[in-house]
Every structure is written in C-alpha cells, then in structure tokens.
Amino acid sequence: MEKWQDPKVIAIWITIIVVLIFTIILFVVKIMHAGYKRMTEANLREAQTLLEHQKKLMETNLEAQEKERGRIAADLHDSLIGKLTLIRMKSQIGSPLPEIEGLLGESITEARRISHDLTPPLLEFSRAEELIENVLNPWREKMGIDFYSDVRVGGDLTPDVKIQLLRVAQELLTNIIKHAGATQVKVAFRHTASGIALSVTDNGKGFDTKQLKKGLGLNSLEFRMQYLNAKYKVKSAIGKGTTTFMAASI
Structure with a gap:
C-alpha cells in the first residue's frame, strides 16, 4: 500500500x-x-x-x-x-x-x-410669473432689472410653491443689494410640464465660492430650496458677478 x-x-x-x-x-x-x-x-x-x-x-x-x-x-x-x-x-x-x-x-x-x-395680494389668482414681476418692480428704483419668463404650461403652481418661490427671489435680491454692489440684474423664470427653474444673475463684485459662509440669508434660502425639493447652484468669481440657479420638479 x-x-x-x-x-x-x-x-x-x-x-x-x-x-x-x-x-x-x-x-x-x-x-x-x-x-x-x-x-x-x-x-x-x-x-x-x-x-x-x-x-x-x-x-x-x-x-x-x-x-x-x-x-x-x-x-x-x-x-x-x-x-x-x-x-x-x-x-x-x-x-x-x-x-x-x-x-x-x-x-x-x-x-x-x-x-x-x-402675503402678496391675489396670490391664488395670479400666475407665478406675474407675482415675480411684482416682486421685482420695487427694486427697479435701485438697479436695472431684466425679467424673462418662459411658461409652457396652462396650469399654475400651488399657492405654497408660489410663496416659497417669491421668498427665494426676494432673498436673492436682498443679498444682491446688501453685498454685491450690482447695477444690473437678470432674472429668468421657466415653467414647463417637468418643473420650474429660476436663475438670478448680477454684475456685482462676486466672491470666492470656496470660502462661502452660510449666513442667515443663505441658510434660509437652503431651507426654502428643501421645501420645494429643489436643487440649486451658486456660480461666482471675484469681479465677475454671481449667478444663482435653482430647479425643481413639480
């Protein structure tokens, strides 16, 4: 073996x-x-x-x-x-x-x-683009504002969404007045079947986004973005102004 x-x-x-x-x-x-x-x-x-x-x-x-x-x-x-x-x-x-x-x-x-x-008057009966236009009008005394809207749907947003959208626009304009030193602002609003988008661009002094510190305004802005379930981005550079863009599915 x-x-x-x-x-x-x-x-x-x-x-x-x-x-x-x-x-x-x-x-x-x-x-x-x-x-x-x-x-x-x-x-x-x-x-x-x-x-x-x-x-x-x-x-x-x-x-x-x-x-x-x-x-x-x-x-x-x-x-x-x-x-x-x-x-x-x-x-x-x-x-x-x-x-x-x-x-x-x-x-x-x-x-x-x-x-x-x-509360903006006739919130339930005014379309979002009309309400944004009304929010922008008082600021035209301080700087030049161009507003462009692209609405491709027949229906309107709910009052809750409209009021949050208006507050976003107000806070962005307030930040521009306080910090940007801008003379021109371009605001664009789009409403399609897939959702809404808002962009605000100024020709102000800009800032380094890497050193962006969230103050009360930006934290409040982020809270509203979360309420809208929106994504947003801030693009800026020193001396080249700032663009804030948000988009949300409705």
Missing part, C-alpha cells in the same frame, strides 16, 4: 483541508462583518450629519421668522402707528381736513406695503 493511501494520512489531509476551509470561511465572514460594520457606521454618521443639518436649517428658519416678525412689528409701531397717532393729535387740535386726509392716505399706503410683505 502506498503511503498516501494510508487511512491515517488521508484522515490528516481531510482534517487539514476542513480546517483550511473553515479558516477561509471565518476570514471571509470577518471581512464581510467588518465591511458591514464600516458601512453601517458610515450610514449612521451620514444620517446624524443630515439630522444636524436639518436641525440647523429649522433653527435658521425659526430665527428668520422671528426676525421677520420683529421687522413687521417695527414697521407697525414706528411707521403706521406713528402716523395714526399723529392723525389723532391733529384731529384733536383741529388741523385742516386736507392735511389729515393726506396723512390718512400715507397710512393706507403704508398698511398696504406691510400687508404685501406678509
């Missing part, structure tokens, strides 16, 4: 093979477990980061709302209530009627402006 045919030798080789296979399986299982653990930890970290980001956006949105309430309260107190108090005093001392009527007209105009800031 050959040595390799010896049952003891065969048993030893079988044992070695079984141990080797078991070792390989154990090694593969450990690798898979380690990979799964790393993937789970990465997903957990990503979820935690996203949760913290969402929390920060919520806090920013609440802060923006409080700031807006404070501004409107100041408008009511300093402007409208001040005028009404003056009207009352002049009425008590017997001021001429034309003077009182003039102050009443100013008060009505101020009340309309504050009301318009809260």
Whole structure:
C-alpha cells in the first residue's frame, strides 16, 4: 500500500483541508462583518450629519421668522402707528381736513406695503410669473432689472410653491443689494410640464465660492430650496458677478 493511501494520512489531509476551509470561511465572514460594520457606521454618521443639518436649517428658519416678525412689528409701531397717532393729535387740535386726509392716505399706503410683505395680494389668482414681476418692480428704483419668463404650461403652481418661490427671489435680491454692489440684474423664470427653474444673475463684485459662509440669508434660502425639493447652484468669481440657479420638479 502506498503511503498516501494510508487511512491515517488521508484522515490528516481531510482534517487539514476542513480546517483550511473553515479558516477561509471565518476570514471571509470577518471581512464581510467588518465591511458591514464600516458601512453601517458610515450610514449612521451620514444620517446624524443630515439630522444636524436639518436641525440647523429649522433653527435658521425659526430665527428668520422671528426676525421677520420683529421687522413687521417695527414697521407697525414706528411707521403706521406713528402716523395714526399723529392723525389723532391733529384731529384733536383741529388741523385742516386736507392735511389729515393726506396723512390718512400715507397710512393706507403704508398698511398696504406691510400687508404685501406678509402675503402678496391675489396670490391664488395670479400666475407665478406675474407675482415675480411684482416682486421685482420695487427694486427697479435701485438697479436695472431684466425679467424673462418662459411658461409652457396652462396650469399654475400651488399657492405654497408660489410663496416659497417669491421668498427665494426676494432673498436673492436682498443679498444682491446688501453685498454685491450690482447695477444690473437678470432674472429668468421657466415653467414647463417637468418643473420650474429660476436663475438670478448680477454684475456685482462676486466672491470666492470656496470660502462661502452660510449666513442667515443663505441658510434660509437652503431651507426654502428643501421645501420645494429643489436643487440649486451658486456660480461666482471675484469681479465677475454671481449667478444663482435653482430647479425643481413639480
């Protein structure tokens, strides 16, 4: 009998093979477990980061709302209530009627402006492009604004989407006035069956997007983009102006 045919030798080789296979399986299982653990930890970290980001956006949105309430309260107190108090005093001392009527007209105009800031008039009955045009009109006193709309659908957006779209346009224009030093702004709005798109381009001083710090305005803007389930991009360079583009499926 050959040595390799010896049952003891065969048993030893079988044992070695079984141990080797078991070792390989154990090694593969450990690798898979380690990979799964790393993937789970990465997903957990990503979820935690996203949760913290969402929390920060919520806090920013609440802060923006409080700031807006404070501004409107100041408008009511300093402007409208001040005028009404003056009207009352002049009425008590017997001021001429034309003077009182003039102050009443100013008060009505101020009340309309504050009301318009809260909710644009005829929001449900005006098309999105008309509302954007109305938002842009007051800014034309400060800089040149070109507005282009491309609407390829018969239906309109919901009031919730329209108000968020208007707030996006308002915040972008406010940032341009505060930081860009621009003299010209181009605004383009497109509404098709697949969704909406809005772009705002200025000829201001621009900035380095790599060093972009998210202030209250940008965080609030991102919150509105998430509400619209929109994607957006900011393109800018020092001395070459800024373009902000957003698109959302409706």
